[in-house]
Amino acid sequence: MAELSYRDAVAHGIAQEMRRDPQLVMLGEDIAGAGGVFKTTVGLLDQFGPDRVRDTPISEQAILGAAMGAAMTGVPVIAEIMFSDFLAVCFDIVANEMAKSRYMTGGQMSVPVVVRTANGGGSRFGAQHSQSVENWCMMIPGLKVVAPSTPSDVVGLLAASIRDPDPVVFFEHKSLMASKGEVPDGEVIDELGKAKIVREGSDATIVALAYMVPRALEAADRLAEDGIDAEVIDLRTLVPLDTNAILTSVTKTSRAFTVEENPRLCGWGAEIASIVAHEAFWDLDGPVVRITTPHIPLPAAEALEDMAIPSVDRIVTTVKENLD
Template sequence: MAELRFAHAINRALAECMEEDPTVFLFGEDIAEAGGPFGVTRGLHERFGQDRIRDTPISEAAMANAAVGAALTGLKPVLEIMFMDFMTLTMDALVNQAAKARFMFGGQTSVPMVVRTPHGGGISAGPQHSQCLEAWFAHIPGLKVICPSNPADAYGLLKSAIYDSDPVVFVENKALYAMKGEVPDDAGPIPIGKARLVRQGTDVTVVSYGATVQRVERAAKTLANEGIEIEVLDLRSIQPWDEAAVLESLKRTHRLLIVHEAVEAFGVGAEIAARMANIGFDELDAPIVRIGAPFVPVPFAPILEEQYQPQADDVVAAVRELCA
């Protein structure tokens, strides 16, 4: 068992996949000698060389289209987009090309590519470098979307994403890069689409993913002191998401709260709430509640950014209201 930072767990997964499969290669802005804007790929250039770790010009559209072409010809590209906000420039390649290829070619080809990209706030990067846009890509048939909350999951899910034969958007919350956690020496891939039961409880099911999982865990400790036991589920995979696990938890608690850092409106929480209101209606003893960011751009000032993001206190207040 090794204790690794979130960023180092991703680095380890990338290195192991490159050792195991010569068709895996990395490219993106400043990912070679510089190791990327957050140092995630540091050391890989020296280890694997220029042919497999490539810096690119600042042109996200060109990078994404190159990744699609490489994947269609038998390679397994792992593309890094410096901030998720710049995924806007990759939309044609991902949405109209990568996601549709298997369907349009009658299953005769696939696009085994991964796009790694950091989202979220916490570093005062402002409204153009802090957005959580995962719901956009979860809406597209043919794309898979993953967002881990800890180093072990980052390692295992990234390996699964690279081994997958279809395009995967791998979302990394930038506030988690320094987080430490244990990763088993013999850890392997984690199946895409399976949620993780973080904490058992009887009173309220709280579903989350990414950085907000840690805030939900803090809220759980506060609530436990009041005699309220929440069951915490970490989605890990947003598309596909583990509908069965959420329903099973709802059957135990009969109340549901969904928490994510992304804007609440039209988000991942809305999809989960709609499905559970349908297939889990008979299990509900209270309305489903969502917590997300308000419908405004991410503020730059640290004090405003903290108020903008869902916090543990928001979870505590919502659970108390549900239980009341």
């Protein structure tokens, strides 16, 4: 076991896979010489050389197109899009090309690409560098969507994403970069589509993702002081979605809450609320409640951004109000 930061875990996970597969390459803006603007790729250029770790111009379409073209001809690729907001610049390739190519070619084409991107708020960067856009990708048939919350999940889920023959969008959270955690020694490989119960409880199920996981855990500790025993589920991947874990938990607790950083309309929790309402309706003691960022562009000012993104206080208050 070694303690790693979330940002170091990214480079650690990539290195593990680049050692395993000598053909695996990566490309992106400022990832080689500079080690990434979030320092998530530090040391990879020295370890694997300029042919495998390549800097690109500011050309997001060229980056993802090159990744896709290489992948479909037998070379697996990790592509970095610096901020997840920039996915909109190259969304044609994400949503129309890599997601659809296997289906529309009758199963002929395989596109083993991992698109890594820094997601989410908390950095006071304003509306174009802070959004939580995992729901953009969740709604596209043909994309897998991953968003880890801990360093060991970063390593294990990166390995699973890289080894997956389908395109994966891998969201790294900006506000988790400095957080630390234990990562097992040796090769770490996890599984896509498996949620984790990160706190067991019997009174309410709180489903969270990425940066909202530590907040949900802190909220659960505070709720416990008031005698409410909350179970917290870290979804980890949105596609495939581990509905069994959610339904099993809700059957036990009879109440379901989602904590989502994405703006409210069509956020990932809406699908979960729909599934729970449909498939666990008779186990519920009350409505499914979504705790989300409001349906607004994210503001820059510290005071406003903190009001927008679900806080520990808001989670505690909302759960308490609804259980009363």
